[in-house]
Amino acid sequence: MKIAQGKFVVTGGASLIGSHVAEQLLSQGAREVVLLDNYALGSPDTVRSLLGDARVKLVRGDILRINELYDAFEGCDGVFAIAGFLTLPLSQNPSLGLAVNVEGQVNIFEACRYRNVKKVVFSSSIAVYGDPAPGLVDESAPAQLATFQPATALYACTKLIGENLCRLYSAKHGIQGIALRYSTVYGERQHYRGVNALYIMENYDRIMRGEPPVIPDDGSEVHDYVHVADVARANVMAMASDITAESFTVASGVATDLNRVVALLLKFTGSDLKPVYKSAPSSVRSSVTKQLDFSIAKAEKMLGWKPEVSIEEGIRRLLEWRKAQDTPAS
Template identity: 45%
Template sequence: MPDAALPIAGHRFLIVGGASLVGSATAGELLDHGAAEVVLFDNLAFGSEEAIAHLRGHPRLRLVRGDVMRLPDLLRAAEGCHGALLLAAYMTLSMDRDPWGGLDVNIRGVQNALEAARANRLRKVVFASSNAVYGYGPGVSGELVESTPFHSHGAPPAAILYGASKIIGEQLCRDYHRRHGLDYVVLRYSTVYGERQHYRAANALYIIETYDRIRRGERPQIYGDGSETKHFVYVGDLARANRMAFESAATDVAVNTSGPAPITTRELVRLVTELAGGGPEPEFVGDEPGKVRLTSGGAFRIAHEEAGRVLGWKPQVDMREGLRRLIAWLESNEGKRP
């Protein structure tokens, strides 16, 4: 495998979809490791300036307003950069509301970003994929490794469209590597949570909704019997994975970046309740008609050992500590919403 390492110190990085939970955390990580400049590219349709408020005024950070559907915007933003992190995407809830827009951004938007990287001779791209590439439904069980196939039976169309769009994004990266020699690493994120959490990811939303209900004195809700498996990864661990993907000699690879261990819905609700200072017992409810929920067929584990072998990465923050940090942020001045 050729050495595709891109050191952070002294180099310039573009984060496409940078005004986001992962984008802001990664920007901080890159700046802390000596990046010469970090350019956050975002149209602020889903991201927000609040997400990067803690970085405002940093002399090596620049926010560029632009749209991934406009190639000239990306071409200009990528000028002089050495690496790019591709985050911009519609997630499942947004895909459910606007599938055409989601497919445009998740496919053509990725293609535009890769073309801007090629045209500006960037040395390396890191693409944010998802464990959604394994699909949903009864076929998703056991150990999910990088070669596990895509399962779609019984899952909501928006979830399948999202997962399929990430598979296409990964293959576009492979195609640019094959045709143009563009080095890349694909990271298949589990559901991300942590400080500056938003209300857009279907599974991470469950954490926030549970916390909000407890704060209002309402019973948290558990769908079904609470035995469904969820996989989360703390945003700080993921920011470190993004950095290490640039620094690694690896190229033309895709690896899982999951948290230390899966958690059931019932365990998650009880943990949030405990860390929020206690609250009423949860109520078990049926599905709400028309609401997109991401379900699995049973117990499964998203293996991250390959990321350890390829990148030297493994998650460090367990669910209890990550939720403690998230709740502390929610209760801080910065986290309080009007």
């Protein structure tokens, strides 16, 4: 599918990922970009910088109200299905979270069928792998959810359902569907809802208050942090491809432990504070492991995508953005 001169709808458009996907679409010549969001978790402020472009239309709408999708999808070429509950908000409101992540995704595909939309790119998650066995993890790995906390397991199951909706509607109705399994997404316009990205934001806030950063356990827990700009590129490349009914891991391919994350925060803030090691047993956590190795070979081979932003560069950019937000306008 050609991006240039196309009309695209981004559900969850006033979000971290949605706003960056919109930027990518605009840079590649999209005719119209509709940002659909109910503002329950996002905010119009997130996309304020985009609203000066006449091609951008911000629409208040909810994926649980299918009539609003019918309206937004009219004349649409492709949909980025980004709207959804992450693990933390789902744990706080499981009834609504499950409805949005399951019924909402069904509504998106039904509205696409009604409006003859050609393609959906669905935002999935590496949570679908569960706690993977040691070694390289690729898209063929089975879901190992038995050791997950309940909320995390529920979240992972909703993403597996979304991926299979892509396959079902591709086979049954000819709507192309691709699922992108994100690792920990972070970057400019960062929010406070992602379980693992919270380590970055909360510790930054502590440092700026003059409080020592806090690291759980011994800090050897690792995550794969992928910058939102790389995630946005993957979304647009997936939309532009002729591929359907496939899932792709979108990650950096680099495991970064919490000690390293905090060391970078201290470096870029110029702080000499010493971290404190302590755990909060009641906190919501996803996979807790000291070894993680996600393969991104499939995305590179089939989509031509690979990450470009290192964890060092990504955190530096995030903190520069955050500093600008905290600086009063003169």
